Amino acid sequence: MKGINKLTVVLLTVVAISTWNATFATSMSIDVEGTDSASHSGAISTGTLNKTNAGALDLSGTNAISSLRIQGGAVSVSSASNLNGASSAVTFAASGTDPVTAAANTATLEIAGTMNTGAFAFSTAGTVQVDGANVATLNAAPTGTGLVHKTGPGVMKVASDLSASATLAGINVDAGTLYVQSGKAPVAPIQIASGAVLQLAGVDESAESEVTSAITVQSGGSIVVDADVSVGSALTSSVATNFNTATGYYENGAAVIAWPSNLITFFANPGGEAATISAWSTSDTTNQNISYGGQLLNYITSGGSGGREYWATDSALSARHPTTLVSTGMDAALSGTVLFSSGSKLVLGAGSNYTRNMQVGTAS
Numbered sequence: 364m365k366g367i368n369k370l371t372v373v374l375l376t377v378v379a380i381s382t383w384n385a386t387f388a389t390s391m392s393i394d395v396e397g398t399d400s401a402s403h404s405g406a407i408s409t410g411t412l413n414k415t416n417a418g419a420l421d422l423s424g425t426n427a428i429s430s431l432r433i434q435g436g437a438v439s440v441s442s443a444s445n446l447n448g449a450s451s452a453v454t455f456a457a458s459g460t461d462p463v464t465a466a467a468n469t470a471t472l473e474i475a476g477t478m479n480t481g482a483f484a485f486s487t488a489g490t491v492q493v494d495g496a497n498v499a500t501l502n503a504a505p506t507g508t509g510l511v512h513k514t515g516p517g518v519m520k521v522a523s524d525l526s527a528s529a530t531l532a533g534i535n536v537d538a539g540t541l542y543v544q545s546g547k548a549p550v551a552p553i554q555i556a557s558g559a560v561l562q563l564a565g566v567d568e569s570a571e572s573e574v575t576s577a578i579t580v581q582s583g584g585s586i587v588v589d590a591d592v593s594v595g596s597a598l599t600s601s602v603a604t605n606f607n608t609a610t611g612y613y614e615n616g617a618a619v620i621a622w623p624s625n626l627i628t629f630f631a632n633p634g635g636e637a638a639t640i641s642a643w644s645t646s647d648t649t650n651q652n653i654s655y656g657g658q659l660l661n662y663i664t665s666g667g668s669g670g671r672e673y674w675a676t677d678s679a680l681s682a683r684h685p686t687t688l689v690s691t692g693m694d695a696a697l698s699g700t701v702l703f704s705s706g707s708k709l710v711l712g713a714g715s716n717y718t719r720n721m722q723v724g725t726a727s
Contacts (some may be wrong), residue, residue, distance in 0.1 A: 397463030417461035435468030441476035455489025485509030493517030557583030582706030590712035642674035658683040
């Protein structure tokens with residue numbers, strides 16, 4: 364199939380299994396209709412893969428596609444390699460009606476394994492379904508104007524600055540957890556349904572950990588705050604900080620920016636690299652794309668001090684925040700209005716606190 368510019372594969376049987384390999388120049392469409400399902404375990408290389416109509420498609424091969432465009436139905440993946448790792452963008456672009464059911468097409472990405480994802484774009488409403496106890500880590504800002512639905516019992520983790528998501532219609536956490544570990548949560552309004560959770564981690568007391576969107580927690584929904592996290596309202600007071608290469612902290616006197624919870628021990632210039640390096644040990648078994656003081660850290664599985672580490676050059680750390688303004692006394696900032704519906708919950712971890720003003724019956 365090499366050299367074909369566009370290929371359309373129509374799978375109409377109840378269950379279709381294919382193993383062929385395909386290399387194409389620009390695009391390929393796989394059409395699964397109605398309530399049918401199909402599985403493909405062969406390799407797909409180069410170009411855009413379009414999934415059309417209401418059926419389900421399971422991808423289990425190691426693919427080298429540049430993008431996946433879901434125009435209808437569901438696409439299921441269990442490994443980052445099914446989507447070319449974090450290199451492949453996923454666009455939710457539901458269009459048309461299914462020829463079997465006559466219903467309007469929807470777009471769903473089912474994630475059946477723990478993985479880092481590429482960029483998500485929502486030109487229409489779309490659903491991210493995270494199965495089981497899996498964690499899907501978003502390492503790029505979702506874009507577009509569509510409404511995002513998070514479903515499934517798993518976790519969708521925000522691990523970088525996603526403030527570019529201001530144009531989204533909103534994020535509805537219909538099930539499972541939206542975990543703000545690092546960076547800003549999307550600016551779009553967030554709705555937490557019954558049984559669903561918005562979880563907040565202490566990051567760095569700076570604007571990078573601020574959630575600026577309006578949040579509505581429906582009856583039975585929860586905001587869960589990690590241990591030893593102080594949650595406040597809009598950033599007000601601030602101090603200037605600089606990175607200390609001896610201690611591994613952004614600090615100004617006694618005011619310091621706390622490390623992300625992933626970091627354990629600091630090493631100044633481990634292994635005597637020519638370029639001055641700051642590194643922190645971690646128990647993470649995979650890269651969680653964490654940042655400190657707004658600087659994205661690099662992950663390695665065998666560092667100069669042994670074990671697993673996150674690291675950055677001192678010049679990068681200094682350049683990122685030479686005189687950073689940070690809020691004091693607060694790890695996670697909720698700047699938008701927060702409406703706790705009757706029957707919803709605010710759960711504080713041990714040593715955490717919630718310092719926002721709260722008004723019964725109105726948004727806090």
